[in-house]
Amino acid sequence: xxxDLSVLLVTGALDLTxxxxxxxxxxxxxxxKRPSRGFRLRWPSHGDLAGIDNADAxxxxxxxxxxxVLFTALSAIGLSIALPLNLSGGxxxxxxxxxxxxxxxxxxxxxxxxxxxxxxxxxxxxxxxYTCAWRLQVAARGGDQAAPxxxxxxxxxxxxxxxxxxxxVDPAVVRQRLEKFHAGHLVKCVVVRDSKKLRHAxxxxxxxxxxxxxxxxxxxxxSLHEEASYHAKVVQRELRQGVERSAGVCFIIFDSxxxxxxxxxxxxxxxxxxxxGWSVFPAPPPSDIAWxxxxxxxxxxxxxxxxxxxxxxxxxxxxxxxxxxxxKVGPMIDGVQRALDTSATVHAAVASFLPPLIVWMIxxxxxxxxxxxxxxxxxxxxxSEQQAAGLHMHTIFLxxxxxxxxxxxxxxxxxxxxxxxxxxxxxxxTTLGASFLSSSGSFAIRYLVNCALLSGAFQxxxxxxxxxxxxxxxxxAAPVPGLAPLDPRWVFDFGFWYACSLSICFITLxxxxxxxxILPCGxxxxxxxxxxxxxxxxxxxxxxxxxxxxxxxxxxxxYLLSAVSLMQFGASGLFxxxxxxxxxxxSAPLASCAVVVWAMLLFRDGLAFVLPEHLRHQSGDAPVVYxxxxxxxxxxxxxxxxxxxxxxxxxxxxxxxxxx
Numbered sequence: 001x002x003x004d005l006s007v008l009l010v011t012g013a014l015d016l017t018x019x020x021x022x023x024x025x026x027x028x029x030x031x032x033k034r035p036s037r038g039f040r041l042r043w044p045s046h047g048d049l050a051g052i053d054n055a056d057a058x059x060x061x062x063x064x065x066x067x068x069v070l071f072t073a074l075s076a077i078g079l080s081i082a083l084p085l086n087l088s089g090g091x092x093x094x095x096x097x098x099x100x101x102x103x104x105x106x107x108x109x110x111x112x113x114x115x116x117x118x119x120x121x122x123x124x125x126x127x128x129x130y131t132c133a134w135r136l137q138v139a140a141r142g143g144d145q146a147a148p149x150x151x152x153x154x155x156x157x158x159x160x161x162x163x164x165x166x167x168x169v170d171p172a173v174v175r176q177r178l179e180k181f182h183a184g185h186l187v188k189c190v191v192v193r194d195s196k197k198l199r200h201a202x203x204x205x206x207x208x209x210x211x212x213x214x215x216x217x218x219x220x221x222x223s224l225h226e227e228a229s230y231h232a233k234v235v236q237r238e239l240r241q242g243v244e245r246s247a248g249v250c251f252i253i254f255d256s257x258x259x260x261x262x263x264x265x266x267x268x269x270x271x272x273x274x275x276x277g278w279s280v281f282p283a284p285p286p287s288d289i290a291w292x293x294x295x296x297x298x299x300x301x302x303x304x305x306x307x308x309x310x311x312x313x314x315x316x317x318x319x320x321x322x323x324x325x326x327x328k329v330g331p332m333i334d335g336v337q338r339a340l341d342t343s344a345t346v347h348a349a350v351a352s353f354l355p356p357l358i359v360w361m362i363x364x365x366x367x368x369x370x371x372x373x374x375x376x377x378x379x380x381x382x383x384s385e386q387q388a389a390g391l392h393m394h395t396i397f398l399x400x401x402x403x404x405x406x407x408x409x410x411x412x413x414x415x416x417x418x419x420x421x422x423x424x425x426x427x428x429x430t431t432l433g434a435s436f437l438s439s440s441g442s443f444a445i446r447y448l449v450n451c452a453l454l455s456g457a458f459q460x461x462x463x464x465x466x467x468x469x470x471x472x473x474x475x476x477a478a479p480v481p482g483l484a485p486l487d488p489r490w491v492f493d494f495g496f497w498y499a500c501s502l503s504i505c506f507i508t509l510x511x512x513x514x515x516x517x518i519l520p521c522g523x524x525x526x527x528x529x530x531x532x533x534x535x536x537x538x539x540x541x542x543x544x545x546x547x548x549x550x551x552x553x554x555x556x557x558x559y560l561l562s563a564v565s566l567m568q569f570g571a572s573g574l575f576x577x578x579x580x581x582x583x584x585x586x587s588a589p590l591a592s593c594a595v596v597v598w599a600m601l602l603f604r605d606g607l608a609f610v611l612p613e614h615l616r617h618q619s620g621d622a623p624v625v626y627x628x629x630x631x632x633x634x635x636x637x638x639x640x641x642x643x644x645x646x647x648x649x650x651x652x653x654x655x656x657x658x659x660x
Contacts, residue, residue, distance in 0.1 A: 005100055007442065007446070008100070008442060008445055008446055008449075011446045011449055011450070012449050012453075015449050015450055015452075015453035015454055016453055018453065018454060018457050019453040019454070019456055019457045021457075022456075022457035022458075022460045022461050023039060023457075023460060025461060026039055026460040026461055027039060039460060039531075039532075039535050040531075041527075041528075041531050042531060044061075044064070044065030044068050044069065044527075044530050045065075048061070048065075048534055049061055049062070051538055052534075052537055052538075053149065054149070054544045054546070054547070055148070055149050055152065055547060055549075055550075056384075056494060056544065056546045056547065056548050056550075056552060056553070057492070057537055057544050059139060059140060059550060059552075059553040060494060060497070060498065060533070060552075060553070061530065061533065061534055061537070062136070062139050062553075063136055063498070063501070063553060063556055064501065064526055064529055064530040064533065065530055066132050066135060066136055067132075067501065067505065067522075067526040068523060068526040068527045068530055069132075070128060070129065070132045071508060071519055071520075071522040071523035071526060072523045072527075073128060074125055074128060074512060074519050074522075074523075075519040075520045075522075075523050077121065077124060077125075078121075078512065078516035078517075078519045079516060079517075079519070079520065081117070081121060082118060082121055082513075082516040083103055083516045083517065085108065085114045085117055085118060086102070086103050086104055086105055086107050086108055086516065087102060087103060087107070088114075100441060100442050100445075100515070100517065103515070103516070103517050104441060104514055104515045105118060105513065105514045105515075105574065105578070106514070108578070110578050110579065110580070111579075111580055115575065115578060115579045115583055116583060116586075118513065119571075119575055119579075119583060119586060119587055121513070122513050122567070122568065122571045122587075122590060123590075125509070125512055125513070125564075125567065126564055126567070126568055126590075126593070129509065129560065129563070129564040129567075130561070130564060132560070133557050133560040133561050133564070136553065136556070136557040136560065137554060137557040139550075139553065140550035140551075140553035140554040140556075140557055141550055141554070142549075142550060149285075149547065150634075151285035151286055151287055151547045151638075152285055152547060152549065153625075153631060154285065154286065154631060154634060154635055154638050155282065155283050155284060155285045155286075155547075155549075156257045156260060156282075156625060157187075157253055157254050157255065157256065157257060157260050157625075157627050157631070157635060158251055158252065158253050158254070158260060158282075158283035158635070158638075158639060159251070159252050159254075159260050159263045159264055159280055159281065159282060159283055160249065160250075160251055160252075160280070160281060160282070160283040160284070161174070161249065161250040161251070161252060161273075161278050161279070161280050162248060162249055162278070162279045163248060163276075163277045163278045163279050164191070164246060164248045164249060164250050164278065165246075165248070166194070166245045166246050166247075166248050167245065167246075168191065168246055169191055169193055169245070169246050170191070171188075171189035171190060171191045171250070172189075174189045174191065174250050174252070175189045177272065177276075178252065178263070178269075181262070181263070181266070181268065181269055182254060182259050182262075182263070185254050185255050185256060185259045186252065186253075186254060186259075187253040187254060187255050187627075187632065187635060188252075188253045188635065188636065189250060189251070189252050189253070190250065190251040190253070190639050190640055191246050191249075191250045192246060192247045192249040192250065192251070192291070192294050192641055193245070193246050193247065193641070194245045194246060194247045194295045195641065196295065198235065199292060201231060201234040201235045202235055204231045204234075205228065205231035205232055205234075205235055208224065208227045208228040208231050209228050247294040247295035248294075248295070248297075249294045249295075251283055251639040253635050253639065254627075255626060255627045255632065256624060256625065256626045256627065257624055257625040257626075258624040260282070263280060264280055264281055264282060283639070284382055284384070284547070284548075284549065285547035285549070286547075286638045286639055287383075287545050287546065287547050288382050288383050288384050288546060288547045288548055288549075289381065289382065289383070289639075290379075290380060290381055290382065290383050290386070291641045291642060293379040293380060293381045294381050296379040296381065300379075301378060301379055301380070301381075304377060304378045304379060305378050305389075308374040308375075308377055308378055311374070312370070312371070312374060312393060312397070362401070363398055363401060363402060363500075363503075364455065364500075367394065367397055367398070367401075368394070368493075368496050371390055371393045371394055371397070371496075372390065372493070372496075374393070375389045375390045375393070375495075382548075382551075383545070383546050383548070384546060384547075384548030384549070384551040384552055385551070386495070387493070387494045387495035387546065387548065387551075387552045388495060388548075388551055388552050388555045389495070390493065390495030390496060390499070391494075391495035391496075391498050391499050391502075391552060391555050391556065391559075392555070393499075394495060394496055394499030394500070394503075395498075395499040395502050395503060395559050398499060398500070398502075398503035399502075399503055399506045402447065402503055402507060403444075403503070403506055403507050403510060406443055406444075407432075407435045407510075408435055428569075428573075429569055429570070429572050429573035429576065429591050430573040430576050430577055431573065432569065432570040432573050433570055433571070433572065433573025433574030433575070433576060433577050433578075434573065434574075434577045435570075441511050441514065441515030441517070441518050444507050444511055444515070444518060445515070445517065445518050445521050447507070448504060448507065448508070448518065448521040448522060448524075448525055449521055449524075451500070451504060451525055452521070452524045452525040452528045452529070453528070455500075455529075456528045456529070456532050459532050459533075459536065460532060460535075462536075462541060465489070465490050465541070489540070489541065489542055489543040490542055490543065491542065491543045491544070491545055492542035492543065492544050492546075494546060494548075494552050495552060497533070498552060498553075498555075498556045501525075501526070501529060501556075502556060502559045502560065502563065504522060504525050504526070505522070505559075505560060505563045506562075506563045506566060507522075508521070508522030509563045509564055509566070509567040510563070510566055510567050510570055512567060513567065513570075513571045513574065514574060558601055558604075558605075561597055561601060562597075562598065562601065564597075565593070565594035565595075565597045565598055566594070568590040568591065568593055568594040569590070569591055569594040569595075571587065571590055572587045572588065572590040572591035572594070573591075575587035575590075
């Protein structure tokens with residue numbers, strides 16, 4: 001028979017073999033392409049970010065470096081103090097539950113000083129994680145950023161106006177009303193027009209051109225050429241006629257940051273905005289704007305968000321969770337063993353490797369596809385808001401699917417909801433704490449090892465993206481003269497990758513008190529993740545088109561606070577179940593602290609949701625900055641929608657078919 005430690009070693013050996021093979025293949029390929037850019041493992045340092053231009057990429061790597069340092073420090077504490085306390089606990093769990101159970105808190109006798117020492121360690125873990133979350137929040141707000149990026153500098157001179165009358169398409173109308181406040185300092189007004197028809201016509205043209213370039217000579221090619229010519233005429237007609245309605249959005253550009261701030265906060269201008277029904281607030285960086293969604297009203301977007309949230313919740317309740325899938329995998333493996341008459345060693349290898357792999361595949365492939373489609377349907381006008389929405393959905397789903405359901409030994413979210421409803425609120429903490437006593441953490445540790453090594457192997461090889469690039473190169477339309485070709489690289493999904501890392505934070509911190517051996521696995525994951533993502537950013541493997549001013553990183557810091565609060569909440573229940581009356585009373589502040597932090601997070605998020613957009617920005621003192629000549633030139637086109645900057649002669653259809 002194989003105990004949980006043997007299963008863990010088999011899983012680790014298989015995962016390590018896969019990762020080393022991927023490393024070797026990736027290194028050989030890079031040696032032929034870029035000899036100086038081979039993958040290497042390094043300890044995180046601030047100097048690693050010098051070659052990363054995008055602020056959100058810098059914040060993401062900063063988050064991973066903080067997590068690496070945090071869990072390395074917690075691992076040192078856990079392995080040197082908590083692990084010896086568990087192993088010498090004297091409760092006999094090793095004989096009953098296996099080697100990993102002997103290293104868990106279940107092996108510690110209910111009475112005695114050891115449980116008090118573990119309670120003190122819980123506070124040490126909490127303080128360290130709270131400090132790390134605070135540092136991350138400071139970095140997200142720009143406190144650790146040496147200098148703003150060029151796009152952030154452009155945003156300092158621009159304000160965004162929403163609520164403009166849709167019949168106003170002439171920028172002179174807006175400029176005339178604001179000129180008296182900014183004589184000589186108002187550089188440009190850009191009224192965003194509602195160009196849905198033009199975008200749809202251009203999309204149809206690009207699709208027809210792609211089919212035309214793939215067609216062979218003959219009748220089929222001739223008919224496709226006629227179709228492409230028709231769509232080209234439609235695009236040129238829309239460009240020539242223009243649009244009669246705006247999207248209700250206007251960007252106002254100044255030559256100094258002082259006048260941009262006055263446009264938002266100066267009392268007379270605020271009174272004018274309220275009188276006209278405008279909402280005026282600092283503009284986001286140009287690359288953070290989803291131009292195709294600016295026409296969507298807040299009410300319509302709210303209905304979309306409510307609909308997708310309820311749909312996702314229904315799917316989570318109805319769809320079978322990975323735990324139920326794993327319940328069916330075990331009998332299948334036993335049947336294969338009997339049919340093939342395989343040895344017990346092979347059976348142990350397959351049984352240990354396959355279940356966490358299935359959970360990892362579900363969480364890495366199926367769930368991201370579903371959530372990405374839903375966030376696109378919500379039609380956020382800022383890319384950072386879409387990424388933050390994806391972060392929320394991914395994190396909640398991954399934590400429930402990978403932590404709460406397996407920990408409570410249930411098979412679906414529906415059963416988890418029934419379990420929570422049938423259990424009184426004051427018993428939630430003790431119920432969660434009792435779950436740690438019946439779990440050795442074997443599945444959680446194997447899942448973390450899979451995430452660290454298998455996910456790293458796939459990211460090094462970039463197999464899906466390589467296949468996508470090959471397909472695009474074969475099926476894409478011929479490049480149009482004078483226009484830049486489409487970028488075949490995938491856009492880095494900050495929301496998904498933050499959520500994946502945060503789910504590991506939740507799992508590691510929640511089990512940290514009961515199973516200290518999980519802490520080195522969490523440190524391994526973040527160390528590997530930091531090095532692999534830094535390597536891919538340096539190579540330009542992903543396209544990065546986000547400048548969120550720290551919005552996504554700030555949401556990640558909030559979830560890190562939720563993770564440590566969940567650890568405190570569960571640890572309080574653990575000590576209430578395992579300790580005596582005195583320890584129960586001493587650990588009660590852990591649960592109180594967790595509830596207070598959750599309440600503060602809910603209050604802040606609710607306030608940000610209810611208040612108008614411009615009230616989320618602070619009007620604190622900042623040095624006055626005047627736009628340079630380079631910045632003024634960039635501002636002439638930075639906030640012009642792409643479809644409006646074509647011009648008739650430079651549009652894709654005119655470049656290929658000529659003007660009509």
